[in-house]
Amino acid sequence: MTTTRRPIVAGNWKMNTTVPEATVLAAAVRKAVDGVHGVEVVVCPPAVSLVPVHAVLDGSDVGLGAQDAYFEATGAHTGEVSVEMLASAGATYVIAGHSERRARFGDTDDWVSRKVRAILSGRLVPIMCVGETLDEHDAGQTDAVVTRQVRAGMAGIGAHEALGVVVAYEPVWAIGTGRPATPEGANETCGTIRAVVADLFGAAVAEAIRIQYGGSVTPANATSLFAQPHIDGALVGGASLVAANFGAVVSAAAARHG
Ligand code: PGA
Numbered sequence: 001m002t003t004t005r006r007p008i009v010a011g012n013w014k015m016n017t018t019v020p021e022a023t024v025l026a027a028a029v030r031k032a033v034d035g036v037h038g039v040e041v042v043v044c045p046p047a048v049s050l051v052p053v054h055a056v057l058d059g060s061d062v063g064l065g066a067q068d069a070y071f072e073a074t075g076a077h078t079g080e081v082s083v084e085m086l087a088s089a090g091a092t093y094v095i096a097g098h099s100e101r102r103a104r105f106g107d108t109d110d111w112v113s114r115k116v117r118a119i120l121s122g123r124l125v126p127i128m129c130v131g132e133t134l135d136e137h138d139a140g141q142t143d144a145v146v147t148r149q150v151r152a153g154m155a156g157i158g159a160h161e162a163l164g165v166v167v168a169y170e171p172v173w174a175i176g177t178g179r180p181a182t183p184e185g186a187n188e189t190c191g192t193i194r195a196v197v198a199d200l201f202g203a204a205v206a207e208a209i210r211i212q213y214g215g216s217v218t219p220a221n222a223t224s225l226f227a228q229p230h231i232d233g234a235l236v237g238g239a240s241l242v243a244a245n246f247g248a249v250v251s252a253a254a255a256r257h258g
Helices: 021-032 047-055 081-090 100-104 110-119 134-138 142-153 182-203 203-209 220-226 243-256
Strands: 007-011 038-043 062-066 093-095 127-132 166-169 209-213 231-238
Touching: 007 166, 007 209, 007 243, 021 047, 021 142, 021 243, 038 093, 047 062, 062 110, 081 093, 081 110, 110 127, 110 203, 127 142, 134 142, 142 182, 142 203, 166 182, 182 203, 182 209, 182 220, 182 231, 220 231, 231 243
Parallel strands: 007 038, 007 231, 038 062, 062 093, 093 127, 127 166, 166 209, 209 231
Antiparallel strands: none
């Protein structure tokens, strides 16, 4: 493995955990990944738990992320949270364009792009999700879909900013289904994404940018996924709610370079 990209494993807790449960899980994650080196580790609790989880993680290497942000800075946007607010709560990463938001909450390619730009303007790290649905997969449209989503999501940013984006390739049919993409299939699409980034920003940015795989990642499949050259970590849903499982996925990413 010649890559120097530092793997990044992020836990997307989705709409799980009350505030007390989130602090307990964060403390357990902190312990589970203690002593693991060479991997960037992030947890993304529900927004209401960002502040208390930040306190639990204080002094550790575990980063804090939000699951979404609105692109406007302030104003009459009932229910929404701005990037600056998330930063003030201690978040340094923000997920943008998760397929659940695209499918259920109306996030369009244009909105994802605005969110990515807002997150970058706030000097936080966007974790930009892309991925095809089952119908698109079965119709052989995977490359076309992720190409469109990457081009749209990274529209209007410069090469230097692109370097700070983490892309998460998450086939919708693999999320929460226990049916992950094959390591080879996931690698192929992550390679397509890297080629799109090369086309947009040049070979050096494409070589440096990190691309995660997400969709039913578990301790049992993490090692084979991370053995693939284009896969630089994972966005983990279900398995991130059990600290030991999340820790095992992080350890698998650390072993990649070992
Ligand atoms: P999953 O979710 O690991 O539960 O499949 C991944 C995600 O949606 O980020």
